[in-house]
Amino acid sequence: xxxxxxxxxxxxxxxxxxxxxxxxxxxxxxxxxxxxxxxxxxxxxxxxxxxxxxxxxxxxxxxxxxxxxxxxxxxxxxxxxxxxxxxxxxxxxxxxxxxxxxxxxxxxxxxxxxxxxxxxxxxxxxxxxxxxxxxxxxxxxxxxxxxxxxxxxxxxxxxxxxxxxxxxxxxxxxxxxxxxxxxxxxxxxxxxxxxxxxxxxxxxxxxxxxxxxxxxxxxxxxxxxxxxxxxxxxxxxxxxxxxxxxxxxxxxxxxxxxxxxxxxxxxxxxxxxxxxxxxxxxxxxxxxxxxxxxxxxxxxxxxxxxxxxxxxxxxxxxxxxxxxxxxxxxxxxxxxxxx
Amino acid sequence: xxxxxxxxxxxxxxxxxxxxxxxxxxxxxxxxxxxxxxxxxxxxxxxxxxxxxxxxxxxxxxxxxxxxxxxxxxxxxxxxxxxxxxxxxxxxxxxxxxxxxxxxxxxxxxxxxxxxxxxxxxxxxxxxxxxxxxxxxxxxxxxxxxxxxxxxxxxxxxxxxxxxxxxxxxxxxxxxxxxxxxxxxxxxxxxxxxxxxxxxxxxxxxxxxxxxxxxxxxxxxxxxxxxxxxxxxxxxxxxxxxxxxxxxxxxxxxxxxxxxxxxxxxxxxxxxxxxxxxxxxxxxxxxxxxxxxxxxxxxxxxxxxxxxxxxxxxxxxxxxxxxxxxxxxxxxxxxxxxx
DNA sequence: TTGTAGGCGTTATCAC
DNA sequence: GTGATAACGCCTACAA
Numbered sequence: 001x002x003x004x005x006x007x008x009x010x011x012x013x014x015x016x017x018x019x020x021x022x023x024x025x026x027x028x029x030x031x032x033x034x035x036x037x038x039x040x041x042x043x044x045x046x047x048x049x050x051x052x053x054x055x056x057x058x059x060x061x062x063x064x065x066x067x068x069x070x071x072x073x074x075x076x077x078x079x080x081x082x083x084x085x086x087x088x089x090x091x092x093x094x095x096x097x098x099x100x101x102x103x104x105x106x107x108x109x110x111x112x113x114x115x116x117x118x119x120x121x122x123x124x125x126x127x128x129x130x131x132x133x134x135x136x137x138x139x140x141x142x143x144x145x146x147x148x149x150x151x152x153x154x155x156x157x158x159x160x161x162x163x164x165x166x167x168x169x170x171x172x173x174x175x176x177x178x179x180x181x182x183x184x185x186x187x188x189x190x191x192x193x194x195x196x197x198x199x200x201x202x203x204x205x206x207x208x209x210x211x212x213x214x215x216x217x218x219x220x221x222x223x224x225x226x227x228x229x230x231x232x233x234x235x236x237x238x239x240x241x242x243x244x245x246x247x248x249x250x251x252x253x254x255x256x257x258x259x260x261x262x263x264x265x266x267x268x269x270x271x272x273x274x275x276x277x278x279x280x281x282x283x284x285x286x287x288x289x290x291x292x293x294x295x296x297x298x299x300x301x302x303x304x305x306x307x308x309x310x311x312x313x314x315x316x317x318x319x320x321x322x323x324x325x326x327x328x329x330x331x332x333x334x335x336x337x338x339x
Numbered sequence: 340x341x342x343x344x345x346x347x348x349x350x351x352x353x354x355x356x357x358x359x360x361x362x363x364x365x366x367x368x369x370x371x372x373x374x375x376x377x378x379x380x381x382x383x384x385x386x387x388x389x390x391x392x393x394x395x396x397x398x399x400x401x402x403x404x405x406x407x408x409x410x411x412x413x414x415x416x417x418x419x420x421x422x423x424x425x426x427x428x429x430x431x432x433x434x435x436x437x438x439x440x441x442x443x444x445x446x447x448x449x450x451x452x453x454x455x456x457x458x459x460x461x462x463x464x465x466x467x468x469x470x471x472x473x474x475x476x477x478x479x480x481x482x483x484x485x486x487x488x489x490x491x492x493x494x495x496x497x498x499x500x501x502x503x504x505x506x507x508x509x510x511x512x513x514x515x516x517x518x519x520x521x522x523x524x525x526x527x528x529x530x531x532x533x534x535x536x537x538x539x540x541x542x543x544x545x546x547x548x549x550x551x552x553x554x555x556x557x558x559x560x561x562x563x564x565x566x567x568x569x570x571x572x573x574x575x576x577x578x579x580x581x582x583x584x585x586x587x588x589x590x591x592x593x594x595x596x597x598x599x600x601x602x603x604x605x606x607x608x609x610x611x612x613x614x615x616x617x618x619x620x621x622x623x624x625x626x627x628x629x630x631x632x633x634x635x636x637x638x639x640x641x642x643x644x645x646x647x648x649x650x651x652x653x654x655x656x657x658x659x660x661x662x663x664x665x666x667x668x669x670x671x672x673x674x675x676x677x678x
Numbered sequence: 679t680t681g682t683a684g685g686c687g688t689t690a691t692c693a694c
Numbered sequence: 695g696t697g698a699t700a701a702c703g704c705c706t707a708c709a710a
Contacts, residue, residue: 001453014698047688050398052689053688054387054687055701070414342703342704391703392686
C-alpha cells in the first residue's frame with residue numbers, strides 16, 4: 001500500500017504538502033497540487049484510516065446497542081440511524097445485546113477503547129450505575145429507552161401514557177378483564193407501560209390479573225403460547241395489551257386456528273405499528289412511534305456531543321405517538337348485542 | 340486517558356513489560372505483573388484501539404453491504420452475521436446501499452482505507468469489473484448474491500432452480516397464465532430466477548407474460564399495486580411468482596380487500612419464508628433459505644481469508660432451499676371442481 | 679527477565 | 695508557500 005511518503009517522493013515534495021492537498025488546505029500552488037494529485041492517482045493512494053484515527057483521536061464511528069435487529073422496530077431504527085449517521089460521515093457498528101447485561105457492558109467497551117466516538121443505547125438492561133462510568137469515555141444517548149435522571153440525553157415517547165391510552169381504549173370497547181404482557185427483561189419502559197396500564201384499570205375499578213407466563217412474551221411464538229394459556233387458564237380474559245405487534249400477531253394467528261374470536265372473545269392491542277399489524281386478519285390495533293424522527297434526533301444530539309469539546313447539558317426529547325384503532329379491538333357489534 | 344507509558348511509570352517498569360502483560364506474554368515475573376495490573380486498575384487504563392490498529396495493520400472489523408436492513412431477509416442475515424463475527428472477535432459495520440451503485444462503491448472504500456479487514460457483499464448491483472479492483476485491498480465474499488466466475492468466494496442457493504421448482508408447483512396446481520415479479524434492480528439473482536421461471540413455462544408450452552409494472556415490486560405496497568394492475572389489465576393471470584414474501588403479502592392483502600380469491604382466482608408464491616408468509620390468510624407458499632447457515636459459512640470463509648497471508652482459492656458454496664407449500668397455492672379444490 | 683529504540687501513517691507546529 | 699520534525703499509543707526486534 002502506498003503511503004503519504006511514497007506520494008511525496010513521486011511528486012517531489014514533502015509529506016506536509018501532500019497532507020495539505022489531501023485535506024484541501026490552502027497554501028499549495030496549483031502546480032504542486034496537480035503533481036501531487038497525479039502521483040496519488042498513479043499510486044492508487046488512499047489515506048490510511050488507522051493512522052488518521054490515531055493522529056486525530058477520532059474514529060468517525062458510533063456503536064448502536066439494541067436487543068436484536070430482527071425485531072422490526074429496531075430494524076427500522078437502525079436503518080434510519082445508519083442513514084442519518086452516514087450523512088454526518090459516521091460509520092455505524094451493530095451491537096446486538098439480546099437483552100444480556102454482560103453483552104451490553106462488553107459493547108460499551110468500544111467506547112473505552114476508543115473504537116467509537118459515541119454510543120446509542122437502544123438496549124438498556126443494566127442499572128444506570130453500571131452504565132454511568134462509561135460517560136467518562138465518550139457521549140451516550142438513550143434512544144427509545146429512558147429513565148428518570150438528567151445525567152444523559154434521551155429520545156423517546158411516553159410509554160406510560162401510551163399504555164394508558166391503549167388500555168382506556170380497551171375499556172371503552174367493553175373489555176372488563178384485561179391482561180398485560182411484556183418482554184423478558186424488566187426495563188424502565190416495561191415498568192412505565194405497566195404503570196399506565198394499572199392506572200387505567202384502577203380508574204375504572206377493574207381487576208388486575210397477573211400471571212408469570214405473560215412477562216416473557218417477545219415474539220409470534222410467544223403470542224401463540226399466550227393465547228393457549230389464556231384459553232385453558234384464563235378464559236374470562238376479554239382484552240389484552242401486548243407490548244409488541246409480533247406477540248399480538250401470534251395471538252391473532254393462534255385464535256384463528258383455535259376458534260377463538262378476535263375481537264369478540266378477546267380484543268388485542270399491539271405496539272409499534274409493524275407492517276404485520278396491518279396485514280393480519282383482523283388487523284391489529286397498535287401504537288405507532290415516529291421511529292425516523294427519533295433516529296434523526298438521536299444522531300443529531302449524539303453528533304453534537306461528539307463534536308463539541310465541552311460537555312453540554314443533557315436533554316430529554318419526548319415524541320408524540322399515535323394509537324391506531326383497528327379491527328382487533330373493534331367490539332362495537334359486541335357491545336351493541338349486549339344491550 | 341491513560342497510556343501505556345503512564346502505566347509503566349506508575350508501576351516502575353517499561354512500556355515493553357506493560358505491553359507484555361496486556362498481551363499475556365511470557366517472561367514477566369509475577370511480582371511485576373501484579374504491580375502493573377494494579378497500576379492499570381488505578382489509572383483505568385484501556386489499550387487504545389487506534390494505536391493498535393495502526394501498529395498491527397488490522398482492524399478486527401468487517402463491513403456488510405446490503406440493500407436495506409428492514410427487508411427481513413437481510414435483517415436475519417445481518418443478525419446471524421453479527422453474532423458469528425462477534426465470536427471471532429470482529430465488529431460489524433452496516434452498509435445500506437439501497438441498491439445504488441454509487442453507495443456500493445463508496446462503502447467499498449472502507450476496504451481501501453483500511454477501515455475494515457474484509458467485506459461481505461449481500462448487495463451487488465455494479466458490474467463485476469467495477470468491484471474486482473477492490474480485491475487488491477482485502478478479501479470480499481459474496482453472500483446471497485452470486486455470478487458466474489471463480490474470482491471470488493460465494494455463498495448462496497440456486498435461485499434458478501428454486502424459481503423453476505416454484506413455477507412447476509404453480510403449473511401442477513393448474514395455473515395456465517403465470518406472471519413473474521422482481522425487484523427494481525436487475526441483478527444476477529433476478530436473472531437466474533427469471534431463467535428458471537422461463538424454463539418451467541416453456542417445458543409446459545405455457546405463454547410468458549411480461550409487463551414493466553412487474554419489474555419493480557419490492558415491498559407490500561408494490562404488491563398491492565401489482566394486484567390492482569392484474570385485476571384491471573391482466574385479469575386472466577391465475578398464478579404469480581413474486582421474488583419476495585412482502586410483495587406476495589401485499590397481493591394477498593389487496594385481494595382480500597378487493598374480492599379477489601387467493602388461490603382460486605390467483606395462486607401466489609413468495610420468497611424467503613418470512614414470518615409474514617405464514618401468518619397471512621391464506622398462508623403464503625414460499626421458498627426458505629438457510630440464512631443462518633449461509634451467514635455462518637460466509638463469516639467462516641471471510642475470516643479465513645482475512646487471517647491467512649497468502650491468497651487462497653475461491654470457493655462457491657451452494658446451499659439447499661425448501662419450497663414450502665401453503666394455502667396461497669393450494670388449488671386442489673379448484674382443480675377438482677373443473678373436472 | 680527486562681529495557682531501549684524505532685516505526686506503523688498521519689497531521690500540527692514551527693521555522694524557513 | 696513549503697518542508698523538517700515531533701507527536702498520536704502501541705508493539706517488537708534487539709540488546710543487555
